[in-house]
Amino acid sequence: MNEGQQEKSSPNLHFVRQIIAEDNQSGKFGGRVCTRFPPEPNGYLHIGHAKAICLDFGMAQEHGGQCHLRMDDTNPVKEDVEYIEAIERDVRWLGFDWGPHFYFASDYFGRMIECAVQLIKMGKAYVCELSAEEWKEYRGVPTRPGKESPTRNRSVADNLDLFDRMRQGEFPDGFCVLRAKIDMASPNIHMRDPVLYRILHAAHPHTGDLWCVYPTYDFAHGLEDSFEQITHSICTLEFEVHRPLYDWFLETLGLYHPQQIEFARLNLSYTVMSKRKLLELVKEGLVRGWDDPRMPTLCGLRRRGYTPESIRAFCDVIGVTKFNSLTDLALLEHCVREDLNKRSWRVMGVIKPLKLVIENYPADGEETFEAVNNPEDPSAGTHRVPFSRELWIEQDDFMEMPQKKFFRLAPGQEVRLRYACLVTCTGVVKNAAGEVVEVRCTYDPLSRGGTSPDGRKVKGTIHWVSARHAMASEMRLYDRLFTVENLADLPDGKDFREALNPAALTVVPGFVEPSAGQAVAGTRFQFERIGYFSVDPDSKPGFPVFNRTVTLKDSYKAVGAPA
């Protein structure tokens, strides 16, 4: 609906845009812009990836270029086809299209081997039999130079032969590696003769058992970018130290040379962005799966009811910089509310039911009232809501001893039942424990439709569902995944699992008006005065399950209620 006008008049000129603008100015890449999003298929995409995806695809889009989707599948022991498929699905859902440019790093393995052989022939790479432990010792530490491998000056012929035998599968995993010959004294650890190839007898999700040697990230990534004629290779800050290596390989091999640019990854309060931690939550059953609506994964957010538009808007508003920051979860929530407010239909649903009986309404009487589908969009029309003598209202909308400025139901107080009529509380029914189990009231027959017949002020309006017509349903109420704002601040030794929020998921029985009960999975509604909800795929015919995407903002302050 807003296809043509998504670009703001003055897009924020962040540093990546500046670099691209300068490169286009100087003609560095002939005015061409080609980016790539290169996930490793070892987990599901999360909101942090969304930032990268929006940047990668966004920069290409803005400059009439293209963006490749590339599986960076250089480590078969961690990767899986399940992840490959999920990644494609999620990027597409987010709203991006890579056209024919879907690639696998593993499709370049043959060319990468040639590059490795070329380095060997140039005397710039050698086979090294140091064990992992020895290698660690030889590498040195940042403050002290490393030592050269005993085989560092092996002949080209020997290296060629050994590397060939590595490829043929003559050696077991870890027996030896191919290393670049750079500088064991470099203050940059990554330049101390880094590993190019390691032996891994493992089935690869894309190439099967074609290979038993696999290139490392440092060697592979620049080559992938180069082969694909990428112009701007955008990655996160931790790769900054790797850039000299990235540059070294391409310069040494005399290959086309993209520009690597690093930006700060997204950190969101009260959640984790680490693929490893997310994997642990899934594997250990601490959540119900990758798409658990508590998860910051794209599929989790999708199931929770987030729209791709809201996530893109979020990625736009957080900006792109080179310094680490912690973005407030409230900003993400603001973005969904803003989007959902414009598009979602309003219905009434009750999540903490309390019976309301209208004493002067006929026991077998019923009628329907007209409700607006979306006040933000008159073209959305209206629908009718059934009404009868007994209703479900929200427990929070009744107080036996009302605090000041409580505009809802209380003994003797009058409220409007949204779209229906004005009712005045006449009393309550309590159980043996003294709890209010039913509220009694009378209604004003002249107020049908919710109007005030004599113009009297009725400050409070509450939502309701006709008990006779209501559809029982399951309400899954979500809250922040963790109780700690910044997981990075957890003291050493403190396990992140201990910071999980037990209240991140609360399942309660509720009721919704019939019009909301038949919706297909994925349908989003606003439950008036409560929040935005989406229909979960666990729904069964006649028994919908709703996920609360986010609450409505609430400026009412209940006394003693937690913030």
Place this chain on the structure above:
RNA sequence: UGCCCGAUAGUGUAAUGGUAGCACAACAGACUCUGAAUCUGUUUGUCAAGGUUCAAGUCCUUGUCGGGCAACCA
């Protein structure tokens, strides 16, 4: 104690030597058949010290603080 990067309201960011803006959050008020939305207003900021300049958030120096780097992970 090595190398690399960074530092602007509570949070996220803009200002590209020339009036420190915006958004979120918070707090007031208006409006309201959603205590929502919408509208109005308020509070809070250039890490520090020097230097260059008519003019510094921006350039230089030093310091402080924060992050990253020592997988045959990416």
